[in-house]
Structure formats: structure tokens, C-alpha cells
Amino acid sequence: MATAALPVARRTIDPDDEAAFLDAIDQWLKRSVIPVVMHHDHNDLWPAELVAEMAEMGLFGATIGREYGGLGLPATTYAKIVMKISAHWMAITGIFNSHLIMAVAIERFGTPAQKAKWLPRLASGEIRGGLALTEPNAGTDLQAIRMTAVRDGDDYIVNGTKTWISNALHADVFALLVKTDPTANPRYKGMSLFIADKRDGFTTGKKFKKLGYNAIDSAELIFDNFRVPADQLIGSIEGQGFFQATGGLELGRINVAARGVGLAEGALRLATGYAQQRETMGKPIAEHQAIQLKLGDMVTRARAARLLTLDAATTYDRGERCDMEAGMAKYFASEAAVDNSQDAMRIYGGYSYSKEYDIERFYRDAMFLCIGEGTNEMQRMIISKQWVKRNPA
Numbered sequence: 001m002a003t004a005a006l007p008v009a010r011r012t013i014d015p016d017d018e019a020a021f022l023d024a025i026d027q028w029l030k031r032s033v034i035p036v037v038m039h040h041d042h043n044d045l046w047p048a049e050l051v052a053e054m055a056e057m058g059l060f061g062a063t064i065g066r067e068y069g070g071l072g073l074p075a076t077t078y079a080k081i082v083m084k085i086s087a088h089w090m091a092i093t094g095i096f097n098s099h100l101i102m103a104v105a106i107e108r109f110g111t112p113a114q115k116a117k118w119l120p121r122l123a124s125g126e127i128r129g130g131l132a133l134t135e136p137n138a139g140t141d142l143q144a145i146r147m148t149a150v151r152d153g154d155d156y157i158v159n160g161t162k163t164w165i166s167n168a169l170h171a172d173v174f175a176l177l178v179k180t181d182p183t184a185n186p187r188y189k190g191m192s193l194f195i196a197d198k199r200d201g202f203t204t205g206k207k208f209k210k211l212g213y214n215a216i217d218s219a220e221l222i223f224d225n226f227r228v229p230a231d232q233l234i235g236s237i238e239g240q241g242f243f244q245a246t247g248g249l250e251l252g253r254i255n256v257a258a259r260g261v262g263l264a265e266g267a268l269r270l271a272t273g274y275a276q277q278r279e280t281m282g283k284p285i286a287e288h289q290a291i292q293l294k295l296g297d298m299v300t301r302a303r304a305a306r307l308l309t310l311d312a313a314t315t316y317d318r319g320e321r322c323d324m325e326a327g328m329a330k331y332f333a334s335e336a337a338v339d340n341s342q343d344a345m346r347i348y349g350g351y352s353y354s355k356e357y358d359i360e361r362f363y364r365d366a367m368f369l370c371i372g373e374g375t376n377e378m379q380r381m382i383i384s385k386q387w388v389k390r391n392p393a
Helices: 015-043 048-057 075-086 093-109 112-124 241-277 289-317 323-353 359-369 376-390
Strands: 129-132 148-152 155-166 173-179 191-197 202-207 218-229
Touching: 015 048, 015 075, 015 359, 048 093, 075 093, 075 241, 075 289, 093 112, 093 129, 093 155, 093 173, 093 191, 093 241, 129 155, 129 241, 148 173, 155 173, 155 191, 173 218, 173 241, 191 218, 191 241, 241 289, 241 323, 241 359, 289 323, 323 359, 323 376
Parallel strands: 129 173
Antiparallel strands: 148 155, 155 218, 173 191, 202 218
16 A cells, blocks of 8 residues: 555646746856856766755755745746756756655655655755665666665664666765565565665765766765664655655656757757758758758657646646656657757758757757656556556447
């Protein structure tokens, strides 16, 4: 039996307030982000100043309830924020995405004491969170994790390694998925989710060098007889971790879908501008049919991805199950990001291979979205199973 999550109040925002917030994001992008993107991306440098500014704007509390000091934004507004940022630099949205997934797990399933202790600090950005699920032998199949937590008095002793963890170096606390009963059958019944803050027995391993998605840490987390207090077991009941973790992934997949929209729209913006400036055979290449066909495909993909993502976010905001909607949005928008970035590369021609142009970053970053938060192959299976379940013969 899954943890009974407390209902989260449906969140809305006045359209004028949303417009003002999104305008503030636009101004921040122009002022602080766009001028430094290439420097941080090419050198894989953690954007400490931008992180501080994101905390000041409240982005680390974007979807956390106002009663805990967060902005309490609906998922639709959150998705629009992610789209705007990702249209210029996708990677930095990952800094607050896994943070907010962790917060969702605590807000939905945590005890009153856990919420009171952790959510205000997460909302303010005083501490930054992450999501520690995947292991060397367990990615999409989370039930295959091997990390164990054994009860010892008022603590649990944790041993094992997590890998490909975003924010591994710079986050302070993680939602940590473990096996408290490795013999459980089915396997998910033996899984639990802890709030694991950095302390003795918890170290960070190697940082991975990546094709794209630079400036955000992706690294190992190593637990060697790490003691975590029993009162940091989310919900205080063993065996609920799988549902707690996957419940938060709905918001995570909406975030990834919104990133895909941003990349698709950003690539379209860059390609459209370039196609109107670059001339061949005496006219802008935008007037050549071959380029027009590509731009037609690109704008259609970007628009469809946006609509699917906002549909999933709206379903989430209604408090309804949205694994199918979030899966469709994540699948389509991430593939749209890949296709649009590739088409934009073709429109740019040889210049697309130059580090002096932004489009090569879009191309490098896009493929990550097809893998992160559950592969697109898995999304298609989820979509199919949910569709059949909702439409019995």
C-alpha cells in the first residue's frame, strides 16, 4: 500500500502576476544569463552568481507552498519559466529542477515535522537539494537499485553508490532512494526514501565530463556506513519510497518537457534570424524552398511541444494523475528539441560547427533530454499502458 499523500491545494496565479514574473525572467536572462552562457558552458564552470540570483528571485521555492515560504506557483507557470530560460540556456534549469522534485516528495509525503524543518530552507535556497535515485546498475529500472539502509537504533546505516546525480557537488541534501528490505517481492515494497544531508560517511565521487549539459554537476555519491537519522525517513514508514520518488517525477518530466520546448523554440529563433540574414544566389536563404520546409517543420514541432507540455502541467495542477500526459509531453518535446537543433545546424551550415555560435550548444544539450527522467523508449511504454488502461475494451 502506497503512502497516503496529503492533498496539495490547487494552485492558481493571476494572469497579470504571471506576466510580470515572466517579464522579470526575460530581463534577468538579458542582464545576467545571455552574456555569460558561452563562458560557463565551454569551460564547464558552475554558475555560482546565477545560482545566487535564482535564489533571490525565488526559483528554488517556485513550486513549494507559500505556507513554507515558497512562491506556490502552479505547474503551468513553472513550465513557462523553464521554457523561457531553456530557450537561451537549458542546463541551469536542472539546478532547481531536481531540488524541486525533492521538495515535492517532502511536501506530498513528509511528516508535519519534516515539512516544517526542511521546506522553508529549501524554498529560500538556504540549502539546495537534489535527487539521488540512479545507480551504476539501475537507471530507468529504479527497482534494481542495490543501495541498502539498515535500521540501527535511532539511525539507519546506508551503504552503496549513486551515479549521474545532478548537483552532486553543490547541493546540500538529497532525496535518497534505498532498499530497506532487499528481499521484498515485489521489489518496490522494499524501497524507502530518505532526506540525506551531507555528513560523515557521505562523499562525492568523480564528476563526469559530458558532451553537453555543462556547468551543472553530474557526479557520483558514495555512502560508506553513512548514518541518517530515522526521523529523516520521508513519511516515517518504510516501503513507500518507490511511490514517493516516482510521484515527484511527474513534475520532473514536465520540467524536462518544458526544457525541450525551450530548446526547440530557441533553435527555431536562431535559425529564423540566420536564415533572413544569410544570402545565397542573390537572396536570403529564408526565401529558398528547402529552408522554408525546414522552418515549417520546426515551428510546428515547437508549437505542438508547447501545447502538450502545458496540457500535462494543467492536468498536474488539477491534482489528477498525469503520468501519461507528462510522458507524452516529455517524449515529444525532447524529440522536438533534437530535431529542431539538427535542422537549425543544417540551416547554419558550416558555421554551426563553430563554438562562436550558440546553435552548437543547443545541438549538444538536446539529446540529454531524450535520456534523462526516464528514456523516451520507457515513456512510450508508459503512454501505451496508460492509454489502454483508460480505454478498456
